[in-house]
Amino acid sequence: MREYLLTMCVTAAVTYLLTGPVRKFAIAAGACPPVRARDVHREPTPRLGGIAMFIGLCAGLLVAEHLSNVGKVFTLSDEPRALLAGATIIWLLGALDDKFGVDALIKLGGQIIAAGVMAWQGLTILWLPVPSVGNVALTPIQSTLLTVTVVVVTINAVNFADGLDGLAAGMVCIAGAAFFLYAYRMWYGHGVEEAAPAALFASILMGMCLGFLPHNMHPARIFMGDSGSMLIGLVLAAGAVTITGQVDPDRVVAHAGSVRSAVHAMIPVYMPLILPLTILAMPMADLVISVVRRTWRGQSPFQADKGHLHHRLLQIGHSHSRAVLIMYFWSALIAFGAVAFSVQSSSLVIVLIIVLLSAVGLVVLLLPRYNPQIPTWAEGVVPPRYRRRLAARPGSNEARRLGFNGSTAVGERHRSVRRNERQKADSRP
Template structure:
């Protein structure tokens, strides 16, 4: 005798499964990281004062894998609703999506162990995105906001989707700088996407979102300050990829402009952090891949906040943006424009207050080597010494 299982039961089970698996696997991940020597040691740019293992992504990925194993069993044996049914306008091969997740996780795991060169790590991200797109996860035509009909992307939809996924991967990676920051923001963003996906009837996206929420919160138990483990690239790349995929799954083949903008608003904090890093490094005439201490969390620490306070401020900022994104989906066109503009202005003013776009990378002439050396404000003693040497060099030269 068949019976209908309410949707909330599978979603609750998926959340609890991912939460429990992540909780149980985090101590295991820490032991693996120690055994493999995947340790973040204190440096002038890092905020940790003691060595911390960095393979927390093992726990995060385990939470996702355990939950979807449960979903498969529930669908096949317990009469759960079939959530792996895409929009009628999409044709997603979910096994290829699983392959893409494995590739992005493996890329991060290898980077945690071997500190891959940027080009190799980018190649792994690109491969994962291409596999997902080849599996049918593609941004389609977009409704014309200025009139009837749709804007057809044609073949451009494929490279645009690849770029979108790679970008989402990196915005979480770049914001992972304080205890609990990336995990907490990912949890808030994924739960917001879960709510929106349920409201839109997108069960596959909702399932992925609630699983990411559980996995993030389970890991956060050990990652919140003072952290005993970092997620590393194995975690940040996996979370970024999951959020990017979830945002695309919740969009129909013919997407409204709002459904494209909302995921960007939800992730606005890490997006703004990434954009400001590109601007200030460009202004400093250095590679955009050059690390610095100009990220949002660094600026908050410089403002006098401790780690917990800085993280909570960024949680609050993200919650505000997520609340605004939910409201945007429930109102008309012009109210949406007003809400979006208000959120953008508030975020810009906060970014300006924190001086996010001002360069923090400095150059000083080193008379010992005869070369121009790059120094960051984190290296205070070295910077002071460099300034002294530079001044002495020019005084001697002027004599």
């Protein structure tokens, strides 16, 4: 675990430290496109944040290669090298799109090439565990086509989710954390060494996102652009592919004693297929809805619009920060709920907790204007809009002096009164 934490911290540190210089480079290079009609930010913001994330990925792989335990992944398999090759292709394609703009079909072709290169170098799905049938071995053509499909769909799902400040990086970080827990348990908890690359990829992915998030939280100082969103989508897909197609189910069965006990104790036969879907449930749902919506209107599925899930949250009244937190909540609930269910599939407590949290999430989702009353002792750790202050005491003397009647935004009223007082003071002789 310490080596994984070290790899994650190094990746995060390199990404964080390089994002500032990359921002200056993006401004100097002119990678600050004007605000479009579908954008939610108000000022041109530099892109190319994927440069720092890619260098962080390389740093994480370099450090991991020289560690005693994690370094065995590089000697026992070619999957880290396959990931680096595919990541380089997808990052270069995204950087060109951030600077010059690339046609959607060309980007799709580049994504297929990157996924094909990874499959060609060994990062591929070799078999599928099918319920009531068992393990179905795939032919090389079937394996390559399925791998490419999974990678391309995941890349575009993450790319579609990159619409609000900090949204894509945060959701992918949550997905990476859930995937790391599952892969780490498979390796150290049940002796499945083939799960080691997935755990490594997940730790590096978390580091990339954590290092970039401080620069990308609302209001964002830099965007990751396609060079970053497609990159983290590819890394997440690589982890899903390697744990699905490289982990030998027969070894899991041998460790558990029988197929029945393996399924009930670990759910190893079906969970590798289910977990990637649950981790990407929110981006995948957004992707499917967007494609159906645009096709129904007679538009290209790749034509951008303001109909994504995060846009709809803004339309019904949620603030930017709250919309992002809601997406975080549902992503974490689905991803970690699936991981918890894989550990204790027969536990009623886990089901009740998931149902309770889902109810809480629905209440928050349907009440966009509701501001929770935060205790006074917790005001220092919450955003200013949730602090009690004048908003919680509309009848106080200060509120009356400012003319606060409970319906006017106290912040705007306060600024207006202060501005009038300064003007009167300046006009006095």
